[in-house]
Amino acid sequence: MSTPLNNTTPEPRRAEYASREGEIVIRPHEYDGIQEYDQMLPNWWLAIFFATLLFFPLLWIGYYQLGFMKSDEEKINSQMALIEKAKSKALDEMLAKLDDDALINQWAKDPAAVANGKETYLANCSACHAQDRSAKMVLAGGQSIPLPGLPLNDGQWKYGASALRQFQLINDGTPADNPGHNGARMEAWGQKMPPLKIVEVVAYLISENTKDFVVSTGDAPANP
Ligand code: HEC
Incomplete structure (x- = not known):
């Protein structure tokens, strides 16, 4: 059952995803009366999130596949040499x-x-x-x-x-x-x-x- 927060608040729009910052959307599904909000995350947050997603494959390729970076053991060995x-x-x-x-x-x-x-x-x-x-x-x-x-x-x-x-x-x-x-x-x-x-x-x-x-x-x- 969906009830607005109070009488003056307009019913939030029903849609899959919010597309603008500040827009309040209620996802179309409802289970046992439980509804789900969707709100656009701030761009600074998204930027960090995608940057961390990108960081891992770059690190994996650079570190393990191309050998750009040295492991601690290699660093110690080269210092010892x-x-x-x-x-x-x-x-x-x-x-x-x-x-x-x-x-x-x-x-x-x-x-x-x-x-x-x-x-x-x-x-x-x-x-x-x-x-x-x-x-x-x-x-x-x-x-x-x-x-x-x-x-x-x-x-x-x-x-x-x-x-x-x-x-x-x-x-x-x-x-x-x-x-x-x-x-x-x-x-x-x-x-x-x-x-x-x-x-x-x-x-x-x-x-x-x-x-x-x-x-x-x-x-x-x-x-x-
Ligand atoms: C843990 C014990 C030990 C320590 C500490 C030690 N030595 Fe020796 N040293 C020996 C032994 C045992 C021999 C004899 C080895 C052999 O007969 O081949 C020896 C032999 C020598 C010899 C040859 C002596 C000869 O008659 O030809 C010299 C010189 C010498 N030591 C100098 C030093 C100096 C300098 C130090 C300190 C930097 C030092 N030792 C620390 C055990 C030690």
């Missing part, structure tokens, strides 16, 4: 100007580099090589227990007393084909710190072992 490239460039640049002579006669004699290297050593290396580089921890009773690393103050250099070799060992980790000290190998610190920090730590180690590291014309003297 850039970081790796920058790292290996920094390493190449450092290696280009690094040799035993530069390490022993420049870096290890530069007090600022040695001080930075000591700081890096105490923060990262002393857990396994000890603060005094003895690779031992002295307990309260005076008893000492060995730490996992090799001593770096005993004049023995397992992989040769070459300054550049120490840089490589610390940067790349100890060789994978060597069983390691008590079965333990050392990780590649180049993954965790830039070449400059490693050079400084080597400078510090050389400055504490000046007898062991000498610039040689041929092969560096290797310890047994």
Whole structure:
């Protein structure tokens, strides 16, 4: 049953759809006395609605079919590749100007580099090589227990007393084909710190072992 809202309101027009803004239309159907209004939606609303409808196919085609946009994983991978490239460039640049002579006669004699290297050593290396580089921890009773690393103050250099070799060992980790000290190998610190920090730590180690590291014309003297 359809009744106007009040006596003065004209009966709304009956039609399928409203065609003008502000026009009030009652749809022709009526079920159990329930009628349905149709009113034109404002154009700003329709514009947003159709824009969202259009957005999805465009996104789907661009993203999945044409590959215009990158997935998060691809973005991360390309950023990681850039970081790796920058790292290996920094390493190449450092290696280009690094040799035993530069390490022993420049870096290890530069007090600022040695001080930075000591700081890096105490923060990262002393857990396994000890603060005094003895690779031992002295307990309260005076008893000492060995730490996992090799001593770096005993004049023995397992992989040769070459300054550049120490840089490589610390940067790349100890060789994978060597069983390691008590079965333990050392990780590649180049993954965790830039070449400059490693050079400084080597400078510090050389400055504490000046007898062991000498610039040689041929092969560096290797310890047994
Ligand atoms: C988790 C323990 C650990 C930490 C931390 C560690 N090392 Fe080592 N390091 C070792 C082990 C184990 C070896 C011996 C590996 C082998 O025998 O091949 C070693 C070997 C070395 C060697 C070679 C010594 C030699 O006689 O030839 C140097 C140099 C060295 N480490 C320097 C460093 C520096 C510098 C750091 C800090 C940036 C560091 N280590 C941090 C465990 C560690």
